[in-house]
Amino acid sequence: MLGPENTIMSFEKAVEYGAHGLESDVQISLDKVPFLMHDYDLRRTTNILDVMPNASHEHSSFFNWDFLSTLNAGKWFSDSWIKPFFRMKPLSEADKERARNQKIPKLSELLELAQKEKKLVIFDLNAPPQSHPSRSSYIRLVVSVILDSKIEQHLIIWLPGSDRKYVRSKAPGFQHIGRLFTIEELRKENITRINVDYKRLFYNGLKEYKAANITINLYIINEPWLFSLAWCSRIHSVTTDNIQVLKKINHPYYFMTPKFYLFMWIFMDILAAVFIVAIFHFYWKRESQSEKILHGITSYTETPSTSLHDEVLEVVEIPGLLTKSDSEVIISEVVNETTAPTVYPTDDVGQLVPTEPAFEPIQAPTSEANREAILQTVLLTLEANEPTVPFVEKPPPEM
Incomplete structure (x- = not known):
């Protein structure tokens, strides 16, 4: 929330606020240069619509690095009237100017910053499209770029699941991390750490992973209450866009104890159910009474009348x-x-x-x-x- 995503400014802001690691997304350019970009196209986070609108729908990997390096990657963040994040605080004028001048960085630039600041690096590595020249070799290409950067291997948290055997042979110091795999799959890959979407983890449960001593990193945690929930669940680390707020939290926000929270949850559910049943019963009873009244009126109107039925009768003298x-x-x-x-x-x-x-x-x-x-x-x-x-x-x- 302090700088445009996947730019050097955002990583420097994270370092400034005391982040333990830097998370990014890596694509491969047409001329085999790993660069930082989350989306498959360039429309959301660059000015390609102004520079080359006819090619704006092209996959970001189908451009050469010489062209990618000329695109602006920060004006969308600083000058947009729609805030990229909910409850995002306005940037200072200095930060706005800095954001306006951001470019798409190469992976090597992020590794240089991480080595300098001794920060962990974790990234999603997106496979290029089928017709891309690096489709079959992108894993080896990225490993080569990391080794050439001279970054300490233990600072690399290796997330890509492909070709792990080759990665371990070329860079034995990388820390391998998995996704929401089963315990058997993690043991087979010799992985003791996972990177998981918090919604999926809390839905599937934590007991098995805690019992197997699996280290857990959750993404993306931006709210203090959610950070407190992860803390109380003994989660080891989280990925966040809101480090300037979460870094100030030195203890979980105990609005209520877990048992009291569970009690209130069940109590409110029961109360809501009773309230709904009471409303239903009230309207059902009122409708029943209306039907009875209507039935009584109908029965009364259908009773044979003793009136003259609009007939004019004359009195007849009857013997007797x-x-x-x-x-x-x-x-x-x-x-x-x-x-x-x-x-x-x-x-x-x-x-x-x-x-x-x-x-x-x-x-x-x-x-x-x-x-x-x-x-x-x-x-x-x-x-x-x-x-x-x-x-x-x-x-x-x-x-």
């Missing part, structure tokens, strides 16, 4: 009804039929023929109370003895 007083009606017998069913005769072809009404209703004078009682009786009787018209099937026409 005696008026005792203005407020009481005495019915001597239940009237089974108030009107005779209308019979619809048919003609000779089975068609229904309408007829005149059988009788004319006679309006009987009565009081208001008696009228209501008579209406109720008539309605009940009509509903119990509703006349029906038989269905007469029309015979098919004769051919």
Whole structure:
């Protein structure tokens, strides 16, 4: 976070803040020069879009060193309005100017600095593409460059997994480091140190590696809480972009003990589950009550009504009804039929023929109370003895 990645400025800043080692990424140029570059192309960390936009998508290994050495490798870091790192502090004016002038360095420049400062060197070595002239010899080429730099061999942490037998024969002092291999694979390669992504290591567990006395380096650890977690897990070293902050930490940040953290984790999970179930139950109960209310309203509206159903009825004088007083009606017998069913005769072809009404209703004078009682009786009787018209099937026409 103090300088453009894979530049001499960034390594010098790391040394200034007390780093124990320097981590980089190595590519091989078309004319067989190992140089420092993380990406497979040059668009993100150089100005190739301004210099040679048509070739910006080319693999970085398909350029000669003479061209690569002319590219600017720092303006993207100092002049970009988007910060390369979250919570990155602004650079001073002096550091901005220094970053603007950074170039792509060769591997030999990093080795020279490491030898001078007695710092460890670890790097990812990217194999060139299939059509590259150094595709089959890049391991031997890099070993040759390291030996020619006269750096002390024990300062080299050798990470590439290819051709280890040759590397051990040519440079027996290199410290070999593996990745997240099994214990059996590490023992077979005679490796006692691993370089691992912290997410994968914590997911797979530490017990086997601790039991086998494997030295562990984690990458990339940039946050103090994550650094504290690695510290409490007895991790031996970490790779970081945020050395200026982590170097100030002289003890782990104990926000809570591991047991209390586990308790709080489980407790909050249970509390969240109870809360979700309670919300579900509340809404389920409310929906059930709404359904009951709607069902009750539907049942009430579907009950047969005792209204007149928009029919205009006239009071009929029925024999057997005696008026005792203005407020009481005495019915001597239940009237089974108030009107005779209308019979619809048919003609000779089975068609229904309408007829005149059988009788004319006679309006009987009565009081208001008696009228209501008579209406109720008539309605009940009509509903119990509703006349029906038989269905007469029309015979098919004769051919």
